[in-house]
Amino acid sequence: MIAGLATETLAGFALTSLIIELTPGPNMAYLAMIAATEGRRPGFAAVAGVALGLAVVGLFAALGLATVIAAQPLLYQALRWGGVAYLLWLAWDGWRGADEAVEHAARGSTLALYFRRGLVTNLLNPKAAVFYVAVLPGFLPVAAGAVQAVTLSAVHVGVATAVHLAIVALASLAQLVLDDPTRSRILRRVLAVALAGVALWFALKT
Template sequence: MSAALLSFALASLLIELTPGPNMAYLAIVAADRGRQAGLAGVAGVALGLTLLGIVALLGLGALVLDQPWLYQSLRWAGVAYMLYLAWEAWSSSRKPVGPLDAEDGAWRFFRRGLITNLLNPKAALFYVTVLPGFLTVATLHEALLFGAVYVLVATLVHGGVVLLAGTAQPFLTLPSRRRAMGMVFAVLLVGIAFWVARGTAL
């Protein structure tokens, strides 16, 4: 099983290094509000991946894929949420940068990371279509172990993205730069929404 687990970890790494909604959103949060907010978002995404993995491995993921209306409802809800975040990125960039509240601020970005991931049905699709191909025995214990490895790899990649993007945050505190980047972030989030709408991103 160790060889299969290593191969799966490598495949997970390659998949997570491919830009997608989670990576783009976390980079935007870290660049706009700093590493603390970005890492809170990473924790939310990690919890979302864990919950989706449990749901998918218990058989509910296949149910979602078998019901096109349910899959599409989740996908379009994710699109709407990304558009809402784009509007907020643009509007908040027109306001002065306030201090990030240690509790409420962290919870806010954690919650957004969680919701963003739960509304991305492609993450559940990974557990249903990719993960089973690496299992050596069809047991729930092994499936949960592989799922945990995927969450760990994804979290490490997302954490690295946040740490890199967070280095740009001090540069964006000037009002003129903040307004310009607010527009850029809004456009990027609209692009992510379009990406999810097309159904091509994991």
């Protein structure tokens, strides 16, 4: 037992989190696009931002704020459409930058940009808040407190980060064969269109 949670509960929640994270979504599409076109370092920087964003949302959920968001349709819709707009902007930025030379983000300021984008993408992602409202409570024991909720949130962030790191590592392999400007431009635009598609799917399904 860890933090008042049975080992079986933690294992079951971790497995559930893994299945959900393996389902294509905004994070997967964005991280794959960054890693495939920019390389591992920007991808890992984005993963760090995503992890922090998930941790912040998880902490808010543990304090009961996610429930407030879910109970307020206007607040939820504002957050949802803000996330959709941001994803569409990232897709447009990726399409527009397809003709630019690939930069490998050697400077810290460039990596900070990808970190910030990963962070904002998740802070504007109501799917993360809904996950903590709809899924996490089912794994909490009766009369559980904030400690147990924070523990499960940390498990989810850990699982999600592991999946995201794997996505970046695999997608970045494509970057190694994209020295040709034409192939690089085509892939960037294909991934930009895919990210826009995810944003539209996100708008319809959440």
